[in-house]
Amino acid sequence: MTDVSIDLAKPRHASIAQWSRGIGALTVIGLMLPLFTITIPNFMTVGNITNIGLQTAILLLLALPMTLVIFTEGLDLSMGAVLSLCGVVLAMQLVRGHSVLVACVCSCLVGWVFGAMNGLCVAFLRMPPFVVTLGTFGIAQGLALAITDGNAVSDLGPAIESFYAAKVLGIPKLILISIAAYGLFHVMTYHTVLGRYAIALGGNRNALVTSGVRANLYLFGIYALAGVTAGFAALCLIARTNAGHPTIAIGMEFDAIAAVVLGGTQLERGKGWLFGSVLGVLAIGILRNGLNLAGVDTALQLIAIGTLVLIVVWLGARQKGASQ
Amino acid sequence: MSTTSKTAMKLPLEKPQRLKLSNDSHGLLMRLAMLLVLCSALSAVAENFLSISNLSNVMRQASLLFIIASGATVVMIAGGIDLSIGANVTLSGVCAALVVQATNSPALGLCTGVFVGAFVGLVNGLLITWLRLPAFLATYGMLWILNGVALYLTHGAPIFGMPQGMRMVGTGFLWGVPVPVLIMLVTLATGALMLQRTSLGRQILFMGANREAAFLSGVPVGRNLIGIYMLSGLTAGLAALIFVGRVNSADPGMGDALVLPAIAAILVGGTSLAGGSGGLANTLLGALMLTLILNGMNLMAVKTEWQPFVTGVVLVLAMLADTAITYRKR
Numbered sequence: 001m002t003d004v005s006i007d008l009a010k011p012r013h014a015s016i017a018q019w020s021r022g023i024g025a026l027t028v029i030g031l032m033l034p035l036f037t038i039t040i041p042n043f044m045t046v047g048n049i050t051n052i053g054l055q056t057a058i059l060l061l062l063a064l065p066m067t068l069v070i071f072t073e074g075l076d077l078s079m080g081a082v083l084s085l086c087g088v089v090l091a092m093q094l095v096r097g098h099s100v101l102v103a104c105v106c107s108c109l110v111g112w113v114f115g116a117m118n119g120l121c122v123a124f125l126r127m128p129p130f131v132v133t134l135g136t137f138g139i140a141q142g143l144a145l146a147i148t149d150g151n152a153v154s155d156l157g158p159a160i161e162s163f164y165a166a167k168v169l170g171i172p173k174l175i176l177i178s179i180a181a182y183g184l185f186h187v188m189t190y191h192t193v194l195g196r197y198a199i200a201l202g203g204n205r206n207a208l209v210t211s212g213v214r215a216n217l218y219l220f221g222i223y224a225l226a227g228v229t230a231g232f233a234a235l236c237l238i239a240r241t242n243a244g245h246p247t248i249a250i251g252m253e254f255d256a257i258a259a260v261v262l263g264g265t266q267l268e269r270g271k272g273w274l275f276g277s278v279l280g281v282l283a284i285g286i287l288r289n290g291l292n293l294a295g296v297d298t299a300l301q302l303i304a305i306g307t308l309v310l311i312v313v314w315l316g317a318r319q320k321g322a323s324q
Numbered sequence: 325m326s327t328t329s330k331t332a333m334k335l336p337l338e339k340p341q342r343l344k345l346s347n348d349s350h351g352l353l354m355r356l357a358m359l360l361v362l363c364s365a366l367s368a369v370a371e372n373f374l375s376i377s378n379l380s381n382v383m384r385q386a387s388l389l390f391i392i393a394s395g396a397t398v399v400m401i402a403g404g405i406d407l408s409i410g411a412n413v414t415l416s417g418v419c420a421a422l423v424v425q426a427t428n429s430p431a432l433g434l435c436t437g438v439f440v441g442a443f444v445g446l447v448n449g450l451l452i453t454w455l456r457l458p459a460f461l462a463t464y465g466m467l468w469i470l471n472g473v474a475l476y477l478t479h480g481a482p483i484f485g486m487p488q489g490m491r492m493v494g495t496g497f498l499w500g501v502p503v504p505v506l507i508m509l510v511t512l513a514t515g516a517l518m519l520q521r522t523s524l525g526r527q528i529l530f531m532g533a534n535r536e537a538a539f540l541s542g543v544p545v546g547r548n549l550i551g552i553y554m555l556s557g558l559t560a561g562l563a564a565l566i567f568v569g570r571v572n573s574a575d576p577g578m579g580d581a582l583v584l585p586a587i588a589a590i591l592v593g594g595t596s597l598a599g600g601s602g603g604l605a606n607t608l609l610g611a612l613m614l615t616l617i618l619n620g621m622n623l624m625a626v627k628t629e630w631q632p633f634v635t636g637v638v639l640v641l642a643m644l645a646d647t648a649i650t651y652r653k654r
Contacts, residue, residue, distance in 0.1 A: 075460070077464075117640075121640065121643070121644075125644065125647050126647065127597075127643050127644075127647055128597055130405075130407075130460045130464075131405070131587065131591075131597060131639070131643060132640065132643065134407075134583070134584060134587060134639070135584075135588075135636045135637075135639035135640040135643065136636060136640070137584070137636065138584040138588075138632040138633065138635050138636025138639065139632075139633050139636035139637060139640070140636075141632045141633075141636075142629065142630055142631065142632035142633025142634065142635070142636060143633050145629035145630075145632065145633075146627060146629040146630045146633060149627070149629065150629055251468075254464075254468050257464075267458060267461060268458075297475070297476055297479075298472075298475065299471075299472045299473070299474075299475035299476035299480075300472065300476060301472070302468050302469065302471055302472030302475065303469050303472035303473060303476070305468070306465045306466070306467075306468040306469035306472065307465075307469060309461075309465050310451065310455075310457065310461075310462065310465045310466075310469075313457055313458075313461055313465075314455045314456075314457060317455070317456050317457065
């Protein structure tokens, strides 16, 4: 019992040990930021910084719930496809003339259905998350393709454009939304039982169940939350692209997983750090943006990020091995 | 040795009396019955289902699916998973096509495809055994790296026009049988023999049933794992050659849509995700069933966009069945 309570109390405040966890993300940011600033003339401009902010805002909305899912030793490979599907649904509602709010509620509902499906299979039926979410990935992708016939949904009307252009104190609304989302997730992770149990689920599920916690219910909730957040992220995605494309976000789940891993969250034992995921998202955002500006192939970006993820996971595994 | 550990180890190490295609003949028979029901239902609903051209089309598609899934089946029997098979097909296909274009020698192209596939498998195996990465993460990371490499090599554009020798692998006939179907039969026979008749096969089943116990009993777990992942890569390379031969081109997204059906075929066939049970005959039946379902949708003029949806549903349902069976056994 004492073990569990220590485990639960640990990640409350960021300490030096925690900052060192995000070493992967910090290294990338620390190396890339000066490099890009020097070599690419229009990197450090207000326009480009805003651009990075907008790009990372959507990714952060995926990475935050992904962090919680990975805390529980799970993984959600369906997020990119669900985000695409929700985007298509949202765009279709807008085309029909519904307000942004109604469309957003619709897409969150669709996201919830998929999250609940994942949660049901993973929590109550004890199926391995990466295969379940591979299945729901196919279901979401197929639905998105089928309802659009594979075409993009465009002509969304002025409401979403004005939502995208809206600024508060000169900062685009999308960036503020993602910051608010971080605040919400921070409180949820470190100041509510949901977050504590998420960490404990990865640490020692049996201990949690033995102490009388309805662990499955919380696990289900975390996957459902991931679905809803993907549905909400669709709003930001559609606002940015101004069209709903059925496969636009496929692969974004990998960026989200990469961001979480770079931020120092380990795939086992519920060891992690929510703010690390913000650093990870920034690292991925800066890397992609800078490489784009430098004219580096998307192909090389994929290779770079994939290799980075494998290296960071390897280092994490080594650290764990050394501490045992 | 105590009696309990003896009984626990008896199952996978027990030498079979005769050659069986799978260690789960009851499940195999059940799936065969399901397959027959599916066939008769389809022939009742769609009149051109039983035409020769349609049936040979089904066999071609099923053979491609089976070959991709066969190596991954062995991986899953050993308790691992290979998510990189689709991207491996892409990369092997692209490399083979590039070599063929550069040298105009189909033989060299065929060798390249198989070699690249096996090499990718070797990297997967090394990541999992040497660097001790979790299998799903290592192969998932590799998926994106391989996609990136394929995209880089082709600059995003498809490579058209293969010589006759390459096309032969995908579309040709030998002794009146389509070449992919022959390759499928050879893969099935070698794989089943390997799993059922060699000590390596027994070790693979043992590793899947209880890796710790296998390691403690002196099974070279690491070496076997590397070999298994190489095998999975090799079959992915083989499938890439068939694919490239059939569509007469290689493009950097060709394997994307193959992972989901391959994993679904394995699970529908009844190979358990937990490892330690299943076989290649199971995967053959799974691949046939999945292909028949998709073919039936085609015949009934359902939009092809629904195919990933149906494949995903089939995968989740197969997992449900798998969970129910494991639960009952407990």
